[in-house]
Amino acid sequence: MKKTLSLWLERAPKGKLIFLLGFMVIGFLQILSSSYLPFFIPNTEIFPLWTAASWGVLIVIFALLHFMKKPLPYFGLILSIIMLLMAFCFQLPDLLNKEPFWEDIMKLGAWTSFLKLLSFSGACLWVDVQAKKYKSIGRYFFAIMLIVFGIDHFLFETFVITIFPDWFPIPTFWTKLTGAFLFLSGVCLLIDFKVREVSLLTAIMIFSWVWLIHLPLVLKNPYANNYNEIISFFQAIAFSGIALMFAQEDSKVNTQ
DSSP states (O other), X not given: OHHHHHHHHHHSOOHHHHHHHHHHHHHHHHHHSSSOOTXXXXXXXXXXXXXXXXXXXXXXXXXXXXXXXXXXXXXXXXHHHXXXXXXXXXXXXXXXXXXXXXXXXXXXXXXXHHHHHHXXXXXXXXXXXXXXXXXXXXXXXXXXXXXXXXXXXXXXXHHHHHTSOTTOSOHHHHHHHHHHHHHHXXXXXXXXXXXXXXXXXXXXXXXXXXXXXXXXXXXXXXXXXXXXXXXXXHHHHHHHHHHHHHHHHHHHHHHO
């Protein structure tokens, strides 16, 4: 069974390329946007417009270089550091001041962009940095995001149910099931338990959301809230790629 899974993971599309595809399109959307996407910097008046477009260009170039198999040394590390600065310097202070979830658990939902940015930062680190101890940071960032998103499915169950298509059966059940799976997946990745299997199942689940949940929302209202639905669509693609990266890396380690 383990050999079959390893063989399947070797033949499956590379998680890194799926991540880079989603990340590259987000870069294009950043170039097209009239300001920084809130996913990166919520206060768009801090920097001039040209810096927002330049940030999008850097993301696109980073992805294209990897697609052409000509990556620049430390490019991913630089992007990772920039996103960490965005998260900790421009998002975290506001969150600590206005959205302290330890005082009101319902404010945990406001931390979504911060956690997503950490995950993308960790993924860029994973793609370019070979040292295992640094690559683990990327997995921990992703794991924490999954845990919080799992909790959010229970805290904001009423809202989550509304994003399911009308034809989707028993959305309440699926909301709770996916919330539980996200939470448990994040815990498993944090404690290094069955990383290959858990990461693969997470990748499959998130990739299914791309088509079942996010695509209908894009088709319904693609330009709402500064491309928000389109951004979420490609974020989901990127997250499925990140999870698949972890599964394929762990499979590689276990077969050596």
